Amino acid sequence: MKHLVKRCVAAVCAAACTVALAACGSDDEAGKIRIGIKFDQPGLGFKKSGTYVGFDVDVARYIARDLGYSDDQIVWKEAPSKQREAMLQNGDVDMILATYSITAERKNAVDFAGPYFVAGxxxxxxxxxxxxxxxxxxxxxxxxxxxxxxxxxxxxxxxxxxxxxxxxxxxxxxxxxxxxxxxxxxxxxxxxxxxxxxxxxxxxxxVGKPFTEEYYGVGIKKGSTDLARKIDKAINQMVADGSWERAIKDNTKGTGYTPNAKVNPPKATEGVGHDRVATGKED
The missing domain is CATH 3.40.190.10 (Periplasmic binding protein-like II)
Incomplete structure (x- = not known):
């Protein structure tokens, strides 16, 4: 009987996770926000001696703080390219910032906020x-x-x-x-x-001859309209107060890389139902 009760409780928690931000997970994740990033991309999402650094990480931290989470309430999870849609659909993470380009095909499976950067x-x-x-x-x-x-x-x-x-x-x-x-x-x-x-x-x-434009978005679960709007607000605020530019400079220092000024910083509009369809891909 006890085992049956445990299974029922687990099933209820799993169902709740599909509709509530960071509602479920392990005990260590209760009341926290779970963010998927890359662990192996220097300058963007990189796990280094138990800490997480990079531009995607800085943007994610800014968004989390704007949503009311402190740094110690962020749970970082590795989000490999081929697993991102499944991680969002299964409720393993609340959002993903992992050089995740906004494309029409991906929008069939998940929603996006942003964009927060345009690469090539x-x-x-x-x-x-x-x-x-x-x-x-x-x-x-x-x-x-x-x-x-x-x-x-x-x-x-x-x-x-x-x-x-x-x-x-x-x-x-x-x-x-x-x-x-x-x-x-x-x-x-x-x-x-x-x-x-x-x-x-x-x-x-x-080489330095980019041949596409890649609109990096914040991946979220399908139907998360209110969350998308809040994330867009945070991104646009990050640009307005200078934090976006500082994060770019800090994370590309010494590389010789300069973002394409014609498209950067972009305006975050996905959360308000903007109809632009990105033309690119991602990492």
Whole structure:
């Protein structure tokens, strides 16, 4: 009988999690907000000695504080590219900030707030390699990107007859493949590549010819209209008070990376039902 009661309680909690922000989870997560980020992207979402750093992390912290959560009420969870939709749909996290591009296809499964940044897909090569200076040089080359990313999808859609694509679970694995000569280039968003290049200590470099626009959004569960509006408000406030610009500068220092000023900082409008359909992908 006790086991039956426990199962019923668990079922009720699981159901409640689908409609309430951070309502359920482990005892350690009670009253906290669960945010999905990348753990392996220097400059964006990076787990370092038990702490979490990067631009996505800074934006997430700002949003959480605006929603009424202190830093110690944030539970950080790793959100690999191919698992993001499932994590939101299953109620494993309350929101995801993980270089998560807003696309029409993804909107069928989840909702978004934002955007909070606009990146562009680019290429990273070994330092001094002049054989790839842009997408026009990809014929016959071997590329690496991450499974479940729209960077990989873009390669399949646009360059399928020209390149060999290796897909890995993370960009650390792609960088290793590039170091060792297994692939000729790594492709994803320029701001991600800038962080990876900086972490390589001069061994890798970004080509610097982005060929898409990627609107990074905050992924939330389908139907979370009120939450989307609150997140949009926080993002726009972060831009207005200068925190957004400081976060960009702090997290790209020394990389030589400069955001495209024509589209950055973007206006967060997804939460008010703006009809713009992003054209890009993501990491």
């Amino acid at each position: 897909q680019d290429l990273m090569v070994r330092k001094g390699d002049t054989s790839i200076r842009g997408p026009e040089d990809l014929n016959g080359k071997r590329l690496c990107s991450v499974t479940g990313s729209t960077s990989a999808k873009t390669v399949k859609d646009r360059f399928a007859n020209e390149v060999q694509l290796m897909e890995q679970p993370g960009y650390a694995e792609c960088a290793t493949a590039l170091f060792s000569g297994i692939v000729d280039a790594v492709t994803t968003d320029d701001i991600i590549l800038a962080g990876l290049a900086a972490a390589s200590r001069g061994k890798l470099e970004v």
